[in-house]
Amino acid sequence: MLQGWVYQDSELHNLVCNPEAMARNAPGIHFIRCCLFVLILFYCTFTSSAEDSPRPITDQEIREKKSTCYEDIENGLWGWQCTSSSIAKENCALRCLNAVCYEHIYGDDPLEEGEVDYKRGREFKFCMHSVLDNSTLN
Numbered sequence: 001m002l003q004g005w006v007y008q009d010s011e012l013h014n015l016v017c018n019p020e021a022m023a024r025n026a027p028g029i030h031f032i033r034c035c036l037f038v039l040i041l042f043y044c045t046f047t048s049s050a051e052d053s054p055r056p057i058t059d060q061e062i063r064e065k066k067s068t069c070y071e072d073i074e075n076g077l078w079g080w081q082c083t084s085s086s087i088a089k090e091n092c093a094l095r096c097l098n099a100v101c102y103e104h105i106y107g108d109d110p111l112e113e114g115e116v117d118y119k120r121g122r123e124f125k126f127c128m129h130s131v132l133d134n135s136t137l138n
Contacts, residue, residue: 056129062097069096087113094124101127 057065073082073092082092091110095102105124111117 057131062125062128066093066097069093072096085113087111087115098128098131101131 070089070093072078073089073096076083078092078096082088091102091106094106094111101124104127105120
């Protein structure tokens with residue numbers, strides 16, 4: 001007999017090994033299977049959408065990444081041309097931050113010595129914030 005939620009050993013054996021007993025309990029088993037399927041479906045839907053939802057990069061993340069880019073440039077990982085001048089270093093750091101945004105904003109006209117271009121700087125920052133795939137920043 002069923003005592004609470006626990007089956008007696010003989011009843012469990014009958015449910016598992018006896019096709020007639022399984023047929024009598026089929027509606028209950030189907031209900032449990034359907035509930036488990038729905039729970040698994042919801043779990044997969046909500047966990048994958050939360051993990052995969054893209055978000056724009058923050059100003060703090062940009063600063064941290066740029067700092068890492070400067071370190072890489074100083075260590076020679078970007079080649080001698082990136083250490084030849086301060087403006088070359090800045091162009092390389094911007095390219096390191098995001099090559100797509102750099103090509104879009106500065107590609108045809110890179111920064112020149114003594115140039116301070118606030119407009120393109122804001123455009124580059126906007127581009128960085130608009131990037132949906134943060135993996136391009138790595």
